Amino acid sequence: MDQYILRMENIRKTFAGGKVVANDCINLNILKGEKHAIVGENGAGKSTLMKILNGLYQPTSGKIIFNGKEIIIDGPSIAAELGIGMVYQHFMLVPTLTVAENMILGVEPKKGLLLDLNKARQDVINVSHKYGLDIDPNALVKDLSVGMQQRIEILKILFKGANLLVFDEPTAVLTPQETKELYKIIDNLISEGKTIIFISHKLEEVLAISDNITVIRRGKDVDNFKTSKATKEMIANAMVGRAVLFTTKRPIVKIGKEILTVKNISVKNNFGVMKVENVSFSIREGEVLGLAGVEGSGQTELIEALTGLMKSEKGGEIKLNGNIISNVSRRKLNDAGIAHIPEDRHKRAAISQYNLMENFALGQHATIYSKNKFLINFEKIKNATMKYILKYDVRPIEPELKFGKFSGGNQQKVIVARELEKKNVFIIAAQPTRGVDIGAIESIHKMLLLEKEKGKALLVVSSELSEIMNLSDRIAVMCAGRISGILDRAEATEEKIGILMAGGKINE
Ligand SMILES: Nc1ncnc2c1ncn2[C@@H]1O[C@H](COP(=O)(O)OP(=O)(O)OP(=O)(O)O)[C@@H](O)[C@H]1O
Ligand SMILES: [Mg+2]
The missing domain is CATH 3.40.50.300 (P-loop containing nucleotide triphosphate hydrolases)
Structure with missing residues (x-):
């Protein structure tokens, strides 16, 4: 029997008519029952690769072999049927509903024609208990901490029968205490026979909890490590292509x-x-x-x-x-x-549907970027944007790309640049x-x-x-x-x- 649960071979994915190459030629091999970390610089292509695995994107070319069989995953529901589930960094829960109600969205258990909420509640309790998630089915999602909301996301994919669980930067938004609890949950999942893939920028964490590591740089898999043989310096070097000062x-x-x-x-x-x-x-x-x-x-x-x-x-x-x-x-x-780099860039700092230039000018469009009192000086905005893209190493160099299409880390660089560069x-x-x-x-x-x-x-x-x-x-x-x-x-x-x-x- 194949020791790999998943093999992604020569995966390529381009956007914007081929202008942006997010995945160039990536190979990823995941062993059954392991905890596999994916690391790489901002914009390296990690989230894109995982979205392909979850059926949100179709690869431009390349093969996916799951449990020994070549498959095509053309939608998240297909991924779910195969037993692949993903916990995104931005949760997709309905804040005004209870935990149990959120759980059954889309897979409502019925009793005759009626919704069987009691069964949903009992299911939440059972699964939650099995994996040590400790979730109250009657709580309203909006009252829960970020850590708790993440657990509901985990529960949701377990419900749908996930065997391979993907976490995209799961600890970025957690407190140190919540992070420790998540590690425990991950261990429970592993002991129940699940396989875990997680993306992280925290190298201590990668070293502490993974079995194997794949490093992605500019859309290619450039290195693999067995965690027991890796050091922080080795991984950093492979990621960035030079030594990094900590x-x-x-x-x-x-x-x-x-x-x-x-x-x-x-x-x-x-x-x-x-x-x-x-x-x-x-x-x-x-x-x-x-x-x-x-x-x-x-x-x-x-x-x-x-x-x-x-x-x-x-x-x-x-x-x-x-x-x-x-x-x-x-x-x-x-x-x-006063310059302000806010903790929540989506809520406070940027407009995803606006392009990079427009986000650079936000807050200053009526002052330094205005021609006279009425017209915006786009020429000036474009020049400034280009200058800061280079200075702050924002990738890709596409001032007209929508902000929401930049990778998470590159979005953050844009906000830092805007705030530090203003008076x-x-x-x-x-x-x-x-x-x-x-x-x-x-x-x-x-x-x-x-x-x-x-x-x-x-x-x-x-x-x-x-x-x-x-x-x-x-x-x-x-x-x-x-x-x-x-x-x-x-x-x-x-x-x-x-x-x-x-x-x-x-x-x-
Ligand atoms: N829908 C899209 N349209 C255009 N470009 C995109 C789209 N999605 C991703 N990209 C681009 O693909 C590249 C890879 O992005 P991806 O989100 O996979 O990076 P990442 O490795 O997850 O980075 P981070 O660590 O910052 O989250 C980036 O240059 C990004 O701007
Ligand atoms: Mg990402």
Whole structure:
């Protein structure tokens, strides 16, 4: 019997009439019962290859052999019938329905003519129990954490009988705790005889959980490793084609006058719950303040208040260069010189249906990119876009391609470029390297530190502690809406930050 559950041979896929070659000639061999990692730079072609496997795209050429037989997968339902299921990075659940209702969308169990929701609930409980998913069938999806929603996606494909499960960057949006739980679930799946393929940019994670690794570069499979024989450096080298620095040297910069002053601010979320309580801090010229904390501790609401998306309650004050900016319009904030790389690029930063140039100009189309008050200067936008595409290594070099058609990491580079290149004195970078490959992490970190060298004030919010440690001069830690401590980089350790994240105190 074939030891491979799946072999993809010489897969080629082009887009835009052949202009974009997403998969050039890729070979992928997956053993039955293994955990196989696919790694590669942003835009290398990983998601495209997996979408071909799931029947969302047809390959331009190449063969797929599944359980020893050559097959054609012309639609996700065919993939599901074969036992192939995919958990996408952007979930496809209906927020206003319960877990059980979401589960049965499209495969409704019937009792006579009626929908059998009781059976659906019982099924959720059974399958959830078998794989340690711990899901409440009656919960509304909109009330669930990202980690929980991901479990429902897993449950959904298990329901449809998946044997080969594909995860596209499953941990990019998870907290460290949720990530650990996902690893456990993956182990349960393996012990039940399933096979797992996962894409990840986190090399520690790839080394910790995979059996074998395939490296894709510019649409080709360039290397394979047995994980037990691989190192982080070896994989990085194969991915990028050069050695990668994992820590960037922080430049020595004179810390100047106070740029941002936050005094006693409190912020309520949309449901009227106080999420930030009486927070004060400041950031100076040439200084990077890192903001750490378990996700949901108030970081998001704090940033939303700083960027004018949420109101700060009475009694608090935010100042930029000495001028009060709390509760002023977004336009005024922009003019005052706040740049913002938001944590959720789809919701806050970009318009997928607009092309790259238009997204570059967003927010500045009426100012520096306007000819007179009424006309947009497309020539100028195009020139600037080309310049930044090259500077920030955005791929492919197609200024007129729709934003949504760029790979995840390249979308992020576009937002970083736009925000850093606009006139600013204070930069908020929230999860600046989420979904970005290791080479690009290195370059985004360098770009941020260059801004520090220019004397900008920076606030870096990240769920990656290594990122915070790498970039910050001081580290503020949030817990339950308050700042539980601010540490100098020199005295900060992961352990101390962990204590503050849990609301503890550091004894000197
Ligand atoms: N529908 C599409 N139309 C045009 N180009 C596309 C389309 N889908 C993907 N591409 C292009 O194909 C290439 C590969 O994209 P893909 O999403 O597979 O990359 P990836 O390896 O998953 O990258 P990332 O790590 O950033 O997610 C990219 O250059 C991308 O812009
Ligand atoms: Mg991808």
